[in-house]
Amino acid sequence: MPSMQNTFLPLCRPALNDADIDAVVAVLRSGWITTGAKNAQLEQMICQLTGATEAVALSSATAGMHLALLALGIGPGDEVITPSLTWVSTINMITLVGATPVFVDVDPDTLMTTAEQIAPLVTPKTRLIIPVHFAGASLDLDPIYALAERHGIAVIEDAAHALGAQYKGQPVGYRGHCIFSLHAIKNVTTAEGGLFVTSDQALADRIRRLKFHGLAVDAFDRETHGRAPQAEVVEPGFKYNLPDISAVLALGQLERLDAITAARQALADDYIEKLRAIPGITPLQDPVHEHRHCRHLMVVRVAPERAGLDRQQLIEALKAVQIGAGIHFMPAHLQKYYRDHYTARYARDMPSLPHTTLAGGQICSLPLFPAMTLGDIDRVIDALNTIVNQHEK
Template identity: 40%
Template sequence: MSAPLLLPFTRPSIDEETIASVAEVLRSGWITSGPKVLAFEAALSEICGGRPVRAFNSGTATLEVALRLAGVGAGDEVITTPLTWVATANVILEVGATPVLVDIDPITRNIDLARIEGAITPRTKALIPVDLAGLPVDRDRLYALAKRHHLRVVEDAAQSFGASWNGQAIGSSGDFVSFSFHANKNLTTCEGGALVLPADVDPGLCERYRLQGFRRFADGGMDVDVLGGKFNLTDVAAAVGLGQLRHLHEFTERRRALARRYFAILDPALNLELPAQDFTNCNWHMFQPLLPAGTDRGAFIAAMRDQGIGVGVHYPALHLFTLYRGLGFTAGQFPHAESVGARTVTLPLFPAMNDADVDRVATALTRVLKP
């Protein structure tokens, strides 16, 4: 008997109109940053309440540049969560600052806002909250805390594009807001990201950090006045992003419908710990139950694959990685993040899935987990 066709945990939905627009860009001869990038930035700005938005070649680059624009550097501390993709903490190291980790709320799996004040020192310069799986951190409490302690905020909204808080799109308010458009995100440019800028930051300076610190003058002269990187988005990628934006609302609604079906049909006897049910703010970037304590996750993933179901892990607690152990972090420091990181699995959820696909995942879970 042949193996069942694999249902991956994610897959981008790119329509023929978008593919045609990419071909048009390739034929135009202008394939690096150009008119499509400008159009993409304008469209993103409209979603973000008219705020300045600049596109980048990755969400990681947007985080690094945001920290530089916020004046974060050597001697500073930046508070973030241990339950995120390692890029969130890596960029703090990249600018010469020190990452300070705060454990998560086990219900939301986002940084525990009640624990942050205990981690603030005179060296604390900024906060990087992460909207894990597309569930926004409580923005009201977050910004009240930041204001009390005069801290900059760099929202790691890599997973929450299309989500909202109190009816406002993520990115339409706040300080710096960083989005990722990686291939597995709710909106993709294949690789890419965008940074929403606060009113006190010069977009021109952001652009210089994005492209080698370079600036050009009307008389043909040029200069480099900051240490920038090579972070610009291509017009090819921007064309994909523009095509994706046409479907953003339907993508989000379909993800929510699929998540609702998971909640409705998963067997409680499996003893999975399900994520918080938020169908108002969350964009359902991922659907992540926690396995019962003591389950061999590697064996579970292999068994699900044998059933034709792709499963991901997002994310192990980052302070347990070798790099961060070398910085002095140890097991046991952040027990909630460690528990979730050790038991989390990412089940298939993407707009092209149908209800029968969710049913197939549920059936496979029962076969694999039920005694």
């Protein structure tokens, strides 16, 4: 049997158990494997969790962002304010509907944006703000919503990292419009998938139509338990529905969400304490407002002047000792397409993004998933200590 040191420790691993796998098998045997009763159950559970009245299960969070932009009428001539430090799918969707992304900087300690940073970027063309909950922490939402209300601007919370997080005692998703990811690396997963959450029934109904060809009813009629043959296309739509063989995976995880979050928190606490002794490897600071962190990612900043090596060197050194690491994220304004087509075009008007740019070259995600042990944390910490000691000047 290989030793622990020779076994690869991945960056993440889904929190699935045998009951989750059995649930998928049961759906496969049921005769209905596409969008159906399990989707309806998933949407109901998310409403119960968040307090929102409407939830729409989708094939991805990216699909949710695309449909939300369309449903809100965002298009050519409109500006959408959002951080550059996010997964590029948000920026892609803004661009693909013909709108202009306006990048806002982030707080240097939490890597989340603030109302103070957003306010100077608001113009008469601003139609939407998409703030990002990062790494499992919640944004300071009250000032952002207050700013948006003053200007009559919509808000969509990008909560891809924040299922199970709370803001001032309320679950993320309890207000406004919110998008969660259920991708394979997320705290709750359907392998691929996402959720649009809102208390605006008309908006939710339009997203339901758009997700399935623009039909006037869902693929699964909840009264007849089958397809309604008389369904007509109300408007052109897409194919963004989530199959039940995926949706069912999330149900057991949602029932265990508190335990999953607690396990992640215990591991993160151990990381944070032990990282104090390693020069140049610093975890992000938690927000100062009242919140519950769901510890989606264990993000650290690598300061070359103190650690003796840069972020890429650290990732390669960890890989050499069978420890996975990742980058969340390369800033969108530094991606090739947006360097060539956006940054150059709007160079004179583009706001300075010093904190985003600096963090983009420093941040590194360390392994974190509920099945890890404190011994796994010690293995990562020992490796970091050895690597930094070898690179001390």
